Amino acid sequence: MVYVPYEFGSRLFQPIYPYIRLLGSAFLVGSAMMIASMLYSGWPAWLRWTGRALFLAPLAIYWWTVSIIFRGLTGGILYPLMAVGLVLEQLPRWRERTLLPGFLAAVSLSFGALLLIRPSQAGPSISPGIGAMALPMALLFLAASLLLTVGGLRGHRNLCRAGAGVLSVPFAMLAGVLAMAGSWTGMELYMVLCVGCLLLATVTRQPQPSGVRWRLFRGMAFASVLPIIAVGALASVLAQKAIERELRGKAQHAALAEAAWLAQSASMSRALLSTQVQDPSLRGWIRGRDEASLRTRFALLEKLSGQFDEVWMLDGRGDVAVASPRTGPIQGNFSHRDYFLEAMASDGVYLSRPFLNAAGIPAVAFSSRVDTGQLAPDVFVGGVSLLRLGNQATLASQSYHVEIFDRRDGRLLRETERGEVLTRAPILSLVKEGELSRSEGLLEAFDASGQRLLIAHAQVPDTPWTVVVVSRLRRAFAPVTRLSAIVVAVALLAGAIALLLSQWVGRDVAQRLGALRDGFSALKTLSLEQPIPARGDDEVAQLTAGFNEMAARIEQTQKELREAVSIRDQFLSMASHELRTPLTPLKATLELLLRQAQDNPVIPLERQRSTLERLRRQVDRLTRLVSDMLDIARLQGGRLSLKRAPMDLSALTREVVDRIQHASRERLTPIQLELPEAPLVGRWDEQRLDQLLTNLVENAARYSPPDAPIQVRLHAEPPRVHLAVEDRGIGIPTESLSSLFTPFFRARNAAQHYAGGLGLGLAICREIVERHGGTIQATSPGPGQGTRFSVSLPLDSQDTP
Numbered sequence: 071m072v073y074v075p076y077e078f079g080s081r082l083f084q085p086i087y088p089y090i091r092l093l094g095s096a097f098l099v100g101s102a103m104m105i106a107s108m109l110y111s112g113w114p115a116w117l118r119w120t121g122r123a124l125f126l127a128p129l130a131i132y133w134w135t136v137s138i139i140f141r142g143l144t145g146g147i148l149y150p151l152m153a154v155g156l157v158l159e160q161l162p163r164w165r166e167r168t169l170l171p172g173f174l175a176a177v178s179l180s181f182g183a184l185l186l187i188r189p190s191q192a193g194p195s196i197s198p199g200i201g202a203m204a205l206p207m208a209l210l211f212l213a214a215s216l217l218l219t220v221g222g223l224r225g226h227r228n229l230c231r232a233g234a235g236v237l238s239v240p241f242a243m244l245a246g247v248l249a250m251a252g253s254w255t256g257m258e259l260y261m262v263l264c265v266g267c268l269l270l271a272t273v274t275r276q277p278q279p280s281g282v283r284w285r286l287f288r289g290m291a292f293a294s295v296l297p298i299i300a301v302g303a304l305a306s307v308l309a310q311k312a313i314e315r316e317l318r319g320k321a322q323h324a325a326l327a328e329a330a331w332l333a334q335s336a337s338m339s340r341a342l343l344s345t346q347v348q349d350p351s352l353r354g355w356i357r358g359r360d361e362a363s364l365r366t367r368f369a370l371l372e373k374l375s376g377q378f379d380e381v382w383m384l385d386g387r388g389d390v391a392v393a394s395p396r397t398g399p400i401q402g403n404f405s406h407r408d409y410f411l412e413a414m415a416s417d418g419v420y421l422s423r424p425f426l427n428a429a430g431i432p433a434v435a436f437s438s439r440v441d442t443g444q445l446a447p448d449v450f451v452g453g454v455s456l457l458r459l460g461n462q463a464t465l466a467s468q469s470y471h472v473e474i475f476d477r478r479d480g481r482l483l484r485e486t487e488r489g490e491v492l493t494r495a496p497i498l499s500l501v502k503e504g505e506l507s508r509s510e511g512l513l514e515a516f517d518a519s520g521q522r523l524l525i526a527h528a529q530v531p532d533t534p535w536t537v538v539v540v541s542r543l544r545r546a547f548a549p550v551t552r553l554s555a556i557v558v559a560v561a562l563l564a565g566a567i568a569l570l571l572s573q574w575v576g577r578d579v580a581q582r583l584g585a586l587r588d589g590f591s592a593l594k595t596l597s598l599e600q601p602i603p604a605r606g607d608d609e610v611a612q613l614t615a616g617f618n619e620m621a622a623r624i625e626q627t628q629k630e631l632r633e634a635v636s637i638r639d640q641f642l643s644m645a646s647h648e649l650r651t652p653l654t655p656l657k658a659t660l661e662l663l664l665r666q667a668q669d670n671p672v673i674p675l676e677r678q679r680s681t682l683e684r685l686r687r688q689v690d691r692l693t694r695l696v697s698d699m700l701d702i703a704r705l706q707g708g709r710l711s712l713k714r715a716p717m718d719l720s721a722l723t724r725e726v727v728d729r730i731q732h733a734s735r736e737r738l739t740p741i742q743l744e745l746p747e748a749p750l751v752g753r754w755d756e757q758r759l760d761q762l763l764t765n766l767v768e769n770a771a772r773y774s775p776p777d778a779p780i781q782v783r784l785h786a787e788p789p790r791v792h793l794a795v796e797d798r799g800i801g802i803p804t805e806s807l808s809s810l811f812t813p814f815f816r817a818r819n820a821a822q823h824y825a826g827g828l829g830l831g832l833a834i835c836r837e838i839v840e841r842h843g844g845t846i847q848a849t850s851p852g853p854g855q856g857t858r859f860s861v862s863l864p865l866d867s868q869d870t871p
Contacts, residue, residue: 075310084516086135091307093128098303100124102296122156129153143191144244147180148259170270171230175218177263178237182211195256199247210240235271238264302557309553317546318512321526324466325539326510329528331464332474336533339377339436339452340419346371347440347450356383357442361392368394371452378452379433384410386446400428413437413449421533424456424481424492432456432491434483456491460484471540473497477506478534497525497538506536517542659685712755712841719759719791719863720750723784726763730771738776741767744783750791752865758838765831766795766859773857774799786865790844793861802850802857810848811836819853839863 075090086093103121107113129149137145155173185208190197192204200207214237221229241264248256346352346367355363368381372394382393388405404410409422422435437451459474466472467486474484475495482491497506500515500523510528517523524546526539544551659681727743770780778798785792802810806817813833832848839846844863850856 083136085139086131087522089131093131095303096124096128098299100126100128118160122160126153126156137193143184143188144181144193144196145256147184148177151176151180170266171218171222171234174234174237174263174267174270175215175222178211178218178233178240179215181240182208182215184208185211193256195248195251195253196244199251200243203243203247207240207243210236214240231271231274234267238267238271241267299558302560306553306557310547313547313549317524317541317543318526321470321524321539321541322510322512322528324470325526325528325537328464328466328472328474328537328539329510329530329535332530332535332537333532335377336421336436336530336535339454340421340532342371342377343419343436343438343450343452347438353440353442356391356440356448357444359391364392365395368392369396372396377454378436379455379458380427380453382451382453383440384449384451386414386444386448388449391448402428407435409435409437409451410449413439413451414447423476423478424483426492427453456483460486460489460491466537466539471542473538473540474530474535475538476534477529477536483535495538497540501525506538712758714753714755716751717754717756717759718749718751719754719793720745720784722756722759723763723782723793726760726767727782730764730767734771736776737771739779741771742779742781744781744785746785750784750786752791752863754842754863755838758841762835762838762861763793765835766861769831770795770797770799770857770859773797778856789865791863791865793863794858796856796858798856801853801855802848803853804850807848807850811846 075087075094083090100121100123103117104125107118107121129152133145133149133153137143137149151173155169159169184192185200185204189200189204189208192200214233217229217233217236221227221231221233241260245257245260245264248254248260352364352367354360355367364383371378371381380394380396382400383391384404385391388403388407388410390401390404393400407422407425409420412420412422417439419436419438422437424432424434427433433453433455435451435453437449440448440450442448464472470486472484472486473482473495475482475498480494480498482493482495485491485496500517501513505513506527508527508529511526513525513527515523515525522543524541524543526541528537529535530537663681723745724743727741731737731741767780767782774780774797780798781794781796783792783794783796800819802817803819806815809815810817811832813830815833836846839861842863844861846859846861849858849860
């Protein structure tokens with residue numbers, strides 16, 4: 071209705087033809103709004119109702135005009151059922167139900183009964199074409215109705231699909247019948263119903279309107295199909311308007327040009343005839359009845375002027391006095407002709423009504439009275455053949471259907487389509503009386519077949535003739551129809567391609583997002599063993615890469631947490647063991663002292679000194695353990711601070727080595743010490759460096775055999791100082807070197823060699839060194855080959871967080 075309104079030219083659409091574009095626009099907008107409400111279920115409810123109102127209003131007009139007025143019972147059944155279904159599906163009670171099978175069952179039952187009982191009342195476009203197919207179609211409709219009804223009542227989806235498949239056949243047959251009848255709207259309607267039935271019969275699983283693919287699908291539907299349809303409709307309407315204006319102008323111009331040509335021909339004929347009747351020579355020949363001279367003059371007029379096809383002279387009684395050689399020897403009285411009567415009654419040149427002359431040729435005549443001084447004047451007549459007039463190729467006749475008629479009796483002078491003359495002009499049966507009475511104008515009408523006509527008319531000046539130029543709009547708008555068909559085809563093709571592309575892209579995106587979803591599910595329980603492949607370089611690929619990075623971080627965090635838990639458990643076990651180790655001898659020694667005090671109040675001094683010495687060593691050990699735990703707590707809490715002051719690192723190193731040397735009485739080999747000759751003074755925290763040196767040298771002594779050498783070297787390379795503690799003890803496995811300075815970590819061979827320790831000493835050493843702005847590292851060729859700890863400190867260190 072919007073794209074090709076001129077195709078709605080049959081008799082059925084004449085009442086609504088002036089509003090065809092408006093009805094089509096309402097159908098188009100209402101359908102778009104209903105599709106939008108179906109695709110976007112979360113949109114406001116007023117959108118759904120507005121769309122249905124815009125669709126149902128023109129549907130009601132269409133139904134009343136096409137089905138009720140012209141008694142098309144198929145449309146009278148189908149359209150009300152369609153309207154009821156559109157209203158019911160929006161009611162809360164029916165919103166969750168599928169109404170399509172019920173609608174199809176009602177339609178098929180009604181159509182089957184109609185075609186079985188009264189096939190002649192199916193409709194003006196259907197009844198003539200179905201013929202012998204009425205009974206098979208009726209049986210197919212009834213069978214489909216039975217299957218759909220039983221399947222719907224009993225909930226058998228297979229029966230419903232079978233019924234829809236059967237129903238697609240008679241719908242396709244109706245579409246074919248209407249296509250042969252030229253009813254394109256009905257053909258499209260039944261083709262849509264046929265396709266809907268086929269989809270209902272073949273689609274076993276209804277797609278769920280959710281997910282990325284669905285969003286892409288509906289987005290592409292609106293982004294591609296609807297804009298193309300809307301722009302195409304606008305372009306089509308504008309093109310139709312432009313062509314219509316051009317067509318109106320050309321038709322009016324053609325009518326005026328035809329009228330001007332006829333006016334010029336009539337004026338020349340009048341002037342020529344008037345000149346002849348005033349010629350003295352001609353009058354003399356008439357008075358003397360000089361037939362030879364008159365025939366010569368008549369022959370010249372016919373041959374040279376080009377205005378008259380025959381010339382003759384009537385006497386005062388209406389008898390033929392002289393005729394031209396072309397006319398031949400015609401005799402008779404023509405006093406009854408209007409060209410004789412009107413010429414005798416007037417002084418000018420009279421243009422007659424069209425008539426059939428004596429030779430059987432349709433013609434018109436220009437006549438004038440000739441006063442020769444005799445009692446009764448003669449009448450000079452110039453005839454114009456309408457056959458010659460009809461063979462003239464003019465601007466209008468080359469492009470349009472042209473009718474020229476005499477307004478006095480409506481008889482044709484020229485008709486270019488069938489070549490008729492002297493009959494009543496066909497245009498007068500298509501327009502109302504008086505519509506052609508103006509000097510010129512444009513109007514529209516419908517022919518007998520219902521095709522729309524554009525009529526341009528113009529009266530020929532100084533004549534009783536009217537020129538009518540007729541253009542069939544369906545033929546004139548054929549280019550626009552082709553353009554509109556191309557636009558619709560392009561819209562459908564573009565929409566189909568866009569929807570297929572959306573499904574392809576949506577499938578790719580959905581698969582990748584599904585992999586991410588599965589990855590998230592895996593993170594809930596287990597670690598993500600394999601990273602998700604990130605294809606491409608778009609946002610989804612970036613999201614996938616980010617997810618993989620996040621998963622790796624989570625995996626690392628989980629690993630660190632597991633290690634932390636393991637270290638915590640190990641620490642608790644070691645801490646309880648280490649704390650119990652000094653407490654047990656403390657308790658035993660104290661109990662021994664108590665028993666000795668009870669048994670012997672006077673204990674020898676040497677025994678008291680030995681006992682107190684054992685107590686002091688256990689207390690020192692316990693104090694050291696507690697101090698280490700407090701230090702590591704300060705380190706982890708960021709509360710370890712340094713108190714820098716000028717100090718001699720050489721003297722501190724000597725003091726620590728001597729202290730450990732004297733404390734380790736079981737050692738057989740003294741600790742070798744290499745120090746610079748001059749004092750090595752710098753700004754350091756003496757207490758923390760004492761702790762550092764004590765840990766490193768004690769570890770060397772603890773994990774080395776009594777006779778294995780231990781070397782402590784200190785030298786300066788400004789602006790740094792280098793300290794090295796090297797032993798020939800149990801060494802460190804290569805795999806343990808990277809974790810050696812981690813809190814609570816102990817190498818495997820260290821735990822086997824010496825059960826004591828919490829694994830905090832080296833972690834505290836690293837923190838002390840790094841707080842001074844230095845570095846510490848451990849190297850070892852392997853188990854049983856000794857260890858070397860290297861420390862580098864700046865001479866003037868700054869506190870490093």
